[in-house]
Each structure stands twice: as C-alpha cells, then as structure tokens.
Amino acid sequence: MGMMVVARRVDAPPDEVRYEFGFEDRFDRVLIIDPKTLEASVTDGDFNAAASAIAAKIVNSWRSAGDFPQRMLFAS
Template structure:
C-alpha cells in the first residue's frame, strides 16, 4: 500500500523552518527543521514514517535548490 504525504511551509526563522503536513492534504501535524543542522522534529513528538519521509524529501529539495520549498509531496 502506498503513502502520500503533503507539506506546506508555514514559517521560517533563523532557528527553524516550519511545515504543516499530513496525509493527502490533511495538514494536521507540524514539522520543524533546523536550517543549520537539518535536524527535524515534530510538535507531537511522534517522528513516524510519514514525518521521516516528508522531512527527507524537504531536505533533499533544499540540497538540490539551496532553498526550502513552499510546498512538497512525498508519494510511494
């Protein structure tokens, strides 16, 4: 069974880039990525498969373009 996780950027500061994310446009969780260390964490503390997948996709996009994307989708 596949998985589709969507995310949209909701904030950017010196210490964190924040995204709302969830399954199929249900943005019900928040992910923060430290732009210096690229360490990711979720507000609810449950760093599960969906959080890991979308965090990796965001970091890979940052590595490719040099900037954090406004929106991104992970699909498997």
C-alpha cells in the same frame, strides 16, 4: 499499500523552518527543521514514517536548490 504525504511551509524564522503536513492535504501535524543542522522533529513527538519521508524529501530539495520549498509531496 502506498502513502501520500503533503507539506506546506508556514514559517521560516532564522532558527527553524516549520511545515504543516499530513496525509492527502490533511495538514494536521507540524514538522520543524533546523536550517543549520537539518535536524527534523515534530511537535507531537511522533517522528513516524510519514514525518521521516517528508522531512527527507524537503531536506533533499534544500540540498539541490539551496532553499526550503514552499510545498512538498511524498508519494510511494
């Protein structure tokens, strides 16, 4: 079974980048990335496969482009 996770950047103060994310445009969770360490966490404490997949995609984009994307999609 496939998975589609969508994220949109909602805030980017100097010490963290926040994304709302969820399955198929259901933005019901929040992902936080530390721009200095690229460590990712979620506000609900459940760093599951969906959170891991979208965090990896966002960090890889940052590594390629040098900026955190406004939106990101992970599909498998």
